Amino acid sequence: MAKCSICGAEAIAYVPYQKRYYCSRHYAEFVEEKVARTIEKYKLIRRGDRVVAAVSGGKDSATLLSTLAVLRDRVGFELVAFHINLEIGDYSQASQRAVEELASRLGVDLIVFDISRELGFTIPEASRRLRRPACSICGAVKRYLYNAVGVELGAKVATGHNADDIIGFALKDFAMGDYEGLSKLTPMVEGVDGLAAPRIRPLYNVYEKESFLYVLSKGLPYIHRDCPFARLTSLEVQFKEFFNRLEESRPSIKLGFLHHLAREKPWRLGEKSYTACPECGLLSSGGTCTFCKLTRRLTGEARGRRVRVRIKELAGERGSMGLG
Numbered sequence: 001m002a003k004c005s006i007c008g009a010e011a012i013a014y015v016p017y018q019k020r021y022y023c024s025r026h027y028a029e030f031v032e033e034k035v036a037r038t039i040e041k042y043k044l045i046r047r048g049d050r051v052v053a054a055v056s057g058g059k060d061s062a063t064l065l066s067t068l069a070v071l072r073d074r075v076g077f078e079l080v081a082f083h084i085n086l087e088i089g090d091y092s093q094a095s096q097r098a099v100e101e102l103a104s105r106l107g108v109d110l111i112v113f114d115i116s117r118e119l120g121f122t123i124p125e126a127s128r129r130l131r132r133p134a135c136s137i138c139g140a141v142k143r144y145l146y147n148a149v150g151v152e153l154g155a156k157v158a159t160g161h162n163a164d165d166i167i168g169f170a171l172k173d174f175a176m177g178d179y180e181g182l183s184k185l186t187p188m189v190e191g192v193d194g195l196a197a198p199r200i201r202p203l204y205n206v207y208e209k210e211s212f213l214y215v216l217s218k219g220l221p222y223i224h225r226d227c228p229f230a231r232l233t234s235l236e237v238q239f240k241e242f243f244n245r246l247e248e249s250r251p252s253i254k255l256g257f258l259h260h261l262a263r264e265k266p267w268r269l270g271e272k273s274y275t276a277c278p279e280c281g282l283l284s285s286g287g288t289c290t291f292c293k294l295t296r297r298l299t300g301e302a303r304g305r306r307v308r309v310r311i312k313e314l315a316g317e318r319g320s321m322g323l324g
């Protein structure tokens, strides 16, 4: 049985690009240090910042919230978790339970936004009525709510995208010629005053497998199932698999790829002109924003403005960020 390279206890994992074995305690520390270095290197979080962690209930969001909770005192920032109950049946109920248990165990305030209660529709219903794929509606709703919570709380929004996710997105954007999308796949996307909250990706250098082993090594609650709408044959997934095969013969090739993606930004386009949505006042690529259009079609009313007020109320109820 292999021994931990640090303490000699029984090892649970081997990290090929370090040629090191780790016991569960030291494995957890290895991942936490990886996140700490990413935060420092790319200046993702500074002392005194507020950070809202978007938590779905899956393993990556558990890794995100746990590593940030560990680093909160060391760096000196405020942390709150934000969960959207998407009302996709049992899957959503199980996700919310996992997030509640996680947040309470880590001592982090949690805000839950239930889309059925707050908006009056569910993702499957919206998908049927608008004849659009569930994932595209879900993505638009999530993007809007994450941004709204960041702007309302004056916080940076941290998402749990891991290294493999970023690589999958990057290769897909490259393949589709979406260079603007590609240029945004940096560890941080700057905010626009009053319109868009800064977005950060603290797990930028954490491999999917590492995130999984971290959650196991700490015994964190998470939902094991994938979203029922997830497509296992999507282009991103196939690109991820391709890079994982490369990584087997060339350990750390993924880290190298991300290093260039993060720093060189060769495909960044010039400054784009941003506008405010006339309905809700948040970022729009021109005219009424996607969320206000979508909610108007589904409910007869553009809901952005009301959602912003509601998020502030929910944060107040939780006593989060001194708004209580």
Ligand SMILES: [Zn+2]
Binding pocket: 004, 005, 006, 007, 008, 009, 022, 023, 024, 025, 026
């Ligand atoms: Zn050890």
Ligand SMILES: [Zn+2]
Binding pocket: 277, 278, 279, 280, 281, 282, 288, 289, 290, 291, 292, 293, 304
């Ligand atoms: Zn709007």
